[in-house]
Every structure is written in structure tokens, then in C-alpha cells.
Amino acid sequence: MAEYTDRIETAIVSGDWTKVFQEASVWSQALARTGRRDPRAAFALNVVHLIRGEFAAAWKIHGEALQEPDDLAKVREWVDALASKHPDQGHSHLVMGLFLAQAGQSEQSVEHYKKAIALAPQSPYPHFFLAQIHQRAARPEMAIKAYREAVKLDPAYAPARTNLGVAYQAQDNLEMAIPQFREVIKLNPDDAVAHANLACALAEQGKQEPALKEYQEALRLNPNDAEVRFALGGIYETRNRMDLAVKEYEAAIQADHDFYPAHTALGWIAFNRGHKHEAMEAFNRALKINTEDASAYFGVGRVYAERGKGSLAMENFTRALKLEKNESKRSSIMSYLYSIGKTWDT
The missing domain is CATH 1.25.40.10 (Tetratricopeptide repeat domain)
Structure with missing residues (x-):
């Protein structure tokens, strides 16, 4: 397996994340063919998914790399060795930070993100992940500062723009959030989440018609998003279009039967229509x-x-x-x- 780890380490040190993903994918396929497993291959894929902002994919593969104690220890040994061999390379500290953050040691990861920033000052990624630590630790101003730095270093880095917009929105600063979501859409017109984020911010501003259009576009791109269906139903409900609201709430439940807010919303519509038995069943x-x-x-x-x-x-x-x-x-x-x-x- 040394041939795989050597090539992946070389790619990490040079910051060639496409190469990291390619080599880790080849390694994973080789392991699958022989019925073996190595958590380091999964961890390398996990790292690239995180850098790309593909958080669902990163979480899906997380269990193959960092769930079992033996796997955790093997990956820890690998990233420790990488950092020891390349102490002056920022990307090795970035990987160490990502390991620590996912191993329940978020605050310890901060030191490595800061080292990565010092050693790789042109990289947006350590700023991005440092911002996430600040955000989870309820340090919103520090998070926004770090996200802004990531965007400054790479204006086309959509995950940083997305999170910056979300951070602004959490502070009710919609005037700053909305431009970030619009920029993400310019970068990735088919990003359903970006359209949904923009719709939510516009709705909070009271701009229902533009919000409606963005929710509809989000659903065109991803028809099975229960949360977006529910949000669109809420827009229709505020406009007293109960027929359309019911349709969207029912579609949300069809997409995810356990999406309880839609059941509750249907209950209230039934109650207000005088259908008490139907309402009680929904509640x-x-x-x-x-x-x-x-x-x-x-x-x-x-x-x-x-x-x-x-x-x-x-x-x-x-x-x-x-x-x-x-x-x-x-x-x-x-x-x-x-x-x-x-x-x-x-």
C-alpha cells in the first residue's frame, strides 16, 4: 500500500487535490476488488470532499475512515507521520486540522489551521475550515472574518461564499448575505442549495415573488428536497393560496415521510378549515x-x-x-x- 500512500502524500504536499482524489479512488477500488479495507483511502477521499464543499459525500465516507477506534488510530498515525515529514508544508497541517476536527478535537485543530495559513498564505482552505470551527463555537464575528478571507483569496470558491452568506443571514444581515448567494449561483447555476438559500433570504426580506421563483428553481433542480417543498408551502400559505400550500406540504411528506413540520402544517390548515378530525390525525x-x-x-x-x-x-x-x-x-x-x-x- 506504500505506493498509494506515497503518491497521495506527494499530492497533498503540493496541494493537488484533484490528484489526491484520483489516487485515493484508485486505491479504494483496488481494496474493493480484493475484499480488503484501509481507512486511509477513505480519509483521503473525505478530505477532498470537504475541500470541495461536498459535505454529504464527506459525511457518508466518514464512517469508513474515522468511526472505529482502530481506524481512527491508523489514520492518526498516518497524518502524524505526514506532518512530521513535512512540518513546513501548509497542506500537511490542513489535513491534520481536518482529522482533528472530525475526531472530536475541534479546538485542537485551530492550531494546525493557523499553521497552514502561515505556511500556505494563498490557500483559502485553512481560512474556510477555521471559520467553521469559530461558527460552531458561537464566535460569529471571527467566523465571518475567516470566511471573508477565504473568499478574498479565491473569489470563485463557492463553499466559502455559501457559508459566508449563511453566517450573515444568521445575524439578520440580509443585505450582506444575499449578494453571496447570488455569486454562488453565478458560479454554479445548477446549485439547488444556493437557489434555496437565496429564496430563504429574500423571503425574510418580505420579497415573496422573487423568493417564490428561487424556491421553484431549487425544486426544478432537486424535486425531492422536503425542506424546500415545506418552505415553498409556507410562501403559498402567507399568500393565502392554501390549495398550493397543501400540495407542497404533501410533496414534502412524499419526499420524506418523517418530515414532521409538514404534518403539523397540514394539521393547522385542516383545523382552520374546520376539519378537526383530519387536523388531529395530522398533529x-x-x-x-x-x-x-x-x-x-x-x-x-x-x-x-x-x-x-x-x-x-x-x-x-x-x-x-x-x-x-x-x-x-x-x-x-x-x-x-x-x-x-x-x-x-x-
Whole structure:
């Protein structure tokens, strides 16, 4: 296997990630033909997927490289040796950082990302992954600074632009988020996630028509995205197009039967139409999937209240209030309770 590791190491040190992927793929195929396995081949593929921003693919292969203790130890030995042989090469420290971050040692990875930045100052990747550590550690300003640096070094690096936009959006800075999402679409017009991100930001700005078009484009590119179906249903619902909202919520469930928010949304539409039995069934389906769905508990309580079953209604209202984290939604529940003359400390 030394021939494979040697070629992969050479490609890593030179920052030739296409070559890393090619060599790791050939190695993986050779292992599969002989019925053997080596977590280092999977880890090399994982690294390239992360650098490309292919996070689903990276996570899928993560289990083949870093899940079992023996695999973790073998990969650790390899990346340690790589860093020892090439202490002055930034890409070896980048790989070490990626290993540590995925091995439950995120803060320890920071030192290696910083070394990679110092040794490979033209590379956007260590800035990108350092930003992710800051973001997960609730250091948003530091994350934004690092993402901005990654974009500055490589304006065409779409994963950094995407995450920068998401970071701005998390701070309600939509004016800064939206241009990033638009740039990602220019770079990758067929990126369904980019269209969905832009749609979400536009919807938050109250620009429903442009948001609608972006959600529709996202679904053209990926028709089976339950979250986008649900979001589009929400747009239709705010426009009082309940027929179209129901269609999208049902499509979300068809794409992912366990997508409980769509069940809850259908429950509320049925309730508001006076279809109490249908509403109760939808709320209960949601609660079967997620026992902490506050909106579904509130819906069940409303149905019981309509049926004159006060104790059962209050039991579900209490659960809803205890579980609801959104202050606006909590206020709505409390307003309803005040309106029916029921108040208490929660």
C-alpha cells in the first residue's frame, strides 16, 4: 500500500487535490476488488470532499475512515507521520486540522489551521475550515472574518461564499448575505442549495415573488428536497393560496415521510378549515415522529378545546409552552390562552 500512500502524500504536499482524489479512488477500488479495507483511502477521499464543499459525500465516507477506534488510530498515525515529514508544508497541517476536527478535537485543530495559513498564505482552505470551527463555537464575528478571507483569496470558491452568506443571514444581515448567494449561483447555476438559500433570504426580506421563483428553481433542480417543498408551502400559505400550500406540504411528506413540520402544517390548515378530525390525525402523525413538536401539541390542545375537553386541552397547552423556544410563538400561545381566560405561570 506504500505506493498509494506515497503518491497521495506527494499530492497533498503540493496541494493537488484533484490528484489526491484520483489516487485515493484508485486505491479504494483496488481494496474493493480484493475484499480488503484501509481507512486511509477513505480519509483521503473525505478530505477532498470537504475541500470541495461536498459535505454529504464527506459525511457518508466518514464512517469508513474515522468511526472505529482502530481506524481512527491508523489514520492518526498516518497524518502524524505526514506532518512530521513535512512540518513546513501548509497542506500537511490542513489535513491534520481536518482529522482533528472530525475526531472530536475541534479546538485542537485551530492550531494546525493557523499553521497552514502561515505556511500556505494563498490557500483559502485553512481560512474556510477555521471559520467553521469559530461558527460552531458561537464566535460569529471571527467566523465571518475567516470566511471573508477565504473568499478574498479565491473569489470563485463557492463553499466559502455559501457559508459566508449563511453566517450573515444568521445575524439578520440580509443585505450582506444575499449578494453571496447570488455569486454562488453565478458560479454554479445548477446549485439547488444556493437557489434555496437565496429564496430563504429574500423571503425574510418580505420579497415573496422573487423568493417564490428561487424556491421553484431549487425544486426544478432537486424535486425531492422536503425542506424546500415545506418552505415553498409556507410562501403559498402567507399568500393565502392554501390549495398550493397543501400540495407542497404533501410533496414534502412524499419526499420524506418523517418530515414532521409538514404534518403539523397540514394539521393547522385542516383545523382552520374546520376539519378537526383530519387536523388531529395530522398533529398526532407529527408527534409520533417528534415528541417535542410544540406547534403540534398546541394544535392538539386547540382540537380538544373545540371538543369541550378542557383538561386534555390544558395538558397539551402546557406541553406546548414548555417546549416552544420561539418567543413569538410562545406569545401567540399565551395570547390565545388569555383570550379564553386561561393564564398561569410557566
